[in-house]
Amino acid sequence: MDTIFALASAQGKAGVAVIRLSGPLALSAASKLSGRALPARGMRLCELRDGGGEPLDDAVVLTFTGPASFTGEDVAELQIHGSTASIDAVMRCLSDMDGLRLAEPGEFTRRALENGQMDLTQVEGLADLIDAETEAQRKQAQIILTGALGSLVEKWRRDLIRAAALLEAVIDFADEEVPTDVTPEVKSLMSRVLADLKKEAGGVRIAERIRSGFEVAIIGLPNAGKSTLLNMLAGREAAITSEYAGTTRDIIEVRMDLSGLPVTLLDTAGLRDTEDHVENLGIELARKRAENADLRVFLSDSPAELGVGFADGDIHVLPKADLRDTGEGISGKTGQGVDQLIDSISNTLNDRAASHGIATRERHRVAMLNAIDALTAAENILESGPDMYDIAAEELRTAIRALESLVGRIDVETLLDEIFSSFCLGK
16 A cells, blocks of 8 residues: 655644654655654654755654554654745655655545544544534534444444344254244344434434534514624624615525534525515525524514414514613614523524434434334334244344444444354354
8 A cells, every 4th residue: 555645734834734644654754754763653853854865854753553543554743843845845855755645635534444443434523523613513523533423333233233143043043052032132122223223313403403503594574673683693794784675685694603503693685575576586585594494583573474484492582672662672783682682592502402412414314214214124024923034134134234334334244253153053
């Protein structure tokens, strides 16, 4: 396998830049640059020199021998000064070495996956952690990166392999000393996994929102103060405000961090009947986005007047409190009620976020739904008795393959391994 290298830290000037090497020549390449032997695993301060012996930079060189490294291969990391010139000089020297090449995007992580250092969900967790902007996103990505989902899938997989092995033992080894009535244990294993799968699949939608962001739509009649409120929440002039009705005709989006959750606030066109064709397009778009939003803030005297369904968890506030004799409601001009609105949005979304599971992506949900379908079919077939065990076992194998696709691993030998180890059938 090629030895690859790349800049592992961000582009641009910095105090320190990190250049990573991975592959069979990683340690020897680092030794060649430093002009001295390096420990198989350790840290050393060195002066790096090019092929002609000219100094390049001082560096801290870290070495890791496989498989105890990120990629599972021999790895070296060069921590040099983060100037563009220093980075370019070291990268040129590495490019000139035989057997080394520049890494492709994501190739270090791909090698970690191929070498069994990470499963597919951990790779996704790493990508989410790198992209995390809020505390909730960081925590969720960290859970996936530590292998929590992979461990859960492995637990389900073991239970289903056990259930399938029990059925296979009755089918293929009827003359051996194996249990003749395996149905109770098989049913128990399947029902436990099925319940867990349904719970996790049901929480994916919320987990996806934590990863990609919740949408909160502010809706109301024209000149209800929606854009002024959005600007107050954003702390900047994100939307044009005017005394003329129908100023907002497109969706204005502002990304925010509310109590650690990623939230996109949507300022929508005022909802009314109008002869203006362009404004009508904006109103229709506003209705669609409002209906699809995770949460709606009704800025109106009555939610019913807007013609949009008021769902559980939606928030209703009276607009333009600064112009009301009673002083009730919210005002984007004075800030009255804004803190309370932020608290209401945060509390509502945090309550929803509390119901999320470990799985975070639609791919995870689809794999779990496929496993659920197969297990449900297996449960129904199992009721027909031992004559149908072979079909029930095949449905179990389908469920196992669905779970293996979730973590990116397929192992066709595990059924036989379970049979012979559990029932001593190799005698």
